[in-house]
Amino acid sequence: MSMVEYYDKEEHVGFRFHPSDQELILRYLGPKVAKRSNKEFELDDKTDIYAKEPWRLTHTETNFFEPNEWFYFVKLTQLSENVTGKRMSRKVKGETCDGCWKPSGKLRDIVLEDTGEVIGKKRSLSFYVKGESNASGWTMTEYYLQDGGLFHDQVLCHLKGP
Template sequence: MMEIGYGQQPEKNEEQLPPGFRFHPTDEELITYYLLKKVLDGSFTGRAIAEIDLNKCEPWQLPEKAKMGEKEWYFFSLRDRKYPTGLRTNRATDAGYWKATGKDREIYSSRTGSLVGMKKTLVFYRGRAPKGEKTNWVMHEYRLEGKFAYHFLSRSSKCHH
């Protein structure tokens, strides 16, 4: 599951939430409620979370594919492996690639204290590695641990400096 964001765009499907309410779940809620439900029931659709193939979308195309959001957008996506028999994830698009920054962060249940998933932060670079040009697009990739680790929920955004 991934979160991606950029600029000011009118809220889509804003009528689904009462005035003043925004979709802003915690990391734990994204993993334990939305991502786990999606993995266990493929027909589950989060009201605010679209399904996309992140390798076929450039970051600047994501706002129009999102169900709602002004500065952050949420998506379900399956992991695309770089090599058929390998574990490495392919994060390339036609125009560039998503590069991990820092270490993965563990997400724990506030109720049980158990590890429920991981969060990885990525930045989009235009061009090809290692000479890609860093952009302001940031993605937070959430994944379950274990046998369901190939499912993602992402939250994306564009940072403004």
């Protein structure tokens, strides 16, 4: 059952998706990486999140998310092949303009509250239109599952519009 089908039922009116970082890793990204279906609902896969300007992406329209806010599973292999060292290029060759997703902070740990164990990482990014000095107002947080010190190519992206 998709997220939209599950939460468009009358009994869930007024419910909004607002998970903690820990919940995003344990309840959504972990099962996705392990190829286990989520018993509650599945977040959508997105194939073009790094290929188009964020305002040109198609989004699931539902009252489940806050306005101008979405969550998607994305494969890191969708990033540009221009990888230098440990930095990945998130350049967007768009239809209306070119731009890029620039990190706006360091890669931060996501830890289990009770044990302090690192279970994942997250990175915040802002979208910049080429030639503009200020960010566009579009932000994204990428969540990575960390398993035994290794990262997986499946990430969960939390996208917010202005």
